[in-house]
Amino acid sequence: MLITGDKDEIRALAQSWRTSGERVGLVPTMGALHEGHLSLVRRSKAACARTVVTIFVNPTQFGPGEDLSKYPRTLENDCAMLEAEGVDAVFAPPDGSMYLQGHASWVLVERLTAGLCGASRPTHFRGVTTIVSKLFNIIQPHEAFFGQKDYQQAAVIRRMTLDLDMPVSITVGPIVREADGLAMSSRNRFLSGEQRQAAGILYRALCEVCTLAEKGTPLEDCLEHLRAAILSQPLAELDYAAIVDADSLEPVKDLSRPAVAALAVRFGPTRLIDNMLLPPGRTGDS
Ligand code: AMP
Numbered sequence: 001m002l003i004t005g006d007k008d009e010i011r012a013l014a015q016s017w018r019t020s021g022e023r024v025g026l027v028p029t030m031g032a033l034h035e036g037h038l039s040l041v042r043r044s045k046a047a048c049a050r051t052v053v054t055i056f057v058n059p060t061q062f063g064p065g066e067d068l069s070k071y072p073r074t075l076e077n078d079c080a081m082l083e084a085e086g087v088d089a090v091f092a093p094p095d096g097s098m099y100l101q102g103h104a105s106w107v108l109v110e111r112l113t114a115g116l117c118g119a120s121r122p123t124h125f126r127g128v129t130t131i132v133s134k135l136f137n138i139i140q141p142h143e144a145f146f147g148q149k150d151y152q153q154a155a156v157i158r159r160m161t162l163d164l165d166m167p168v169s170i171t172v173g174p175i176v177r178e179a180d181g182l183a184m185s186s187r188n189r190f191l192s193g194e195q196r197q198a199a200g201i202l203y204r205a206l207c208e209v210c211t212l213a214e215k216g217t218p219l220e221d222c223l224e225h226l227r228a229a230i231l232s233q234p235l236a237e238l239d240y241a242a243i244v245d246a247d248s249l250e251p252v253k254d255l256s257r258p259a260v261a262a263l264a265v266r267f268g269p270t271r272l273i274d275n276m277l278l279p280p281g282r283t284g285d286s
Contacts (some may be wrong), residue, residue: 028132031057089125107164112156115251195235241261261275
């Protein structure tokens, strides 16, 4: 497994694979890898002859006062995990190397980035779409793999590749969870024992709303239940609870079309997100 921080080296390697007709898969990450990341690696390995994993804590997707400096960095351990998975190459550019002095270009996706996480992290998606575009340009993968855990991010990236005619297909893998349902996240390690236990409320609340939606409960009641469930947990501070259209991410009037329930919740300084697709069909008054 090649491990490099050199753009030219990874570009040349990926190019050589493409030239010899091998399908190249890309899994972009910020490292501190867990089973959620590895599930995407396995998908890439199953679909592509070659898999590149990138590890880069992208500064431009962190806002002022967010946890950039504290974000976990475990490169050696990450590489050992990826080697064991049979990954072909890891691109881990050093801090500072992806944004040159005078960097002035950004990729902006409108509309889809306005709500949910975009509302409380206004520059976040600009950072994500810019770094992902740069990684696509360097590696030029046939297919790139993202997790449903970051539902809005996956929707934004899919939109970006469509709108900008990027020749890469986007695959989204399901959320990998801990035994109590908490979505795996590199940030879970920051939770105290008590917070970690309390954080199970995200998954429970989403499951309850899914059951309510299946029963035909009206949208407003589903939303109210979601909010109330989080607010009932004293250690949880709600950033947002929303039910939005699964494609447009716009607020929905009823549950007649596929929708997604999405949450962002703080436990102390640690902000966790989670989501669940709600079954379409029954509108509550049918
Ligand atoms: P990150 O390192 O947090 O930027 O995540 C890198 C990729 O892994 C993103 O596409 C995430 O959506 C995905 N990912 C993170 N956590 C999970 C999870 N629990 N299950 C599935 N995919 C995940």
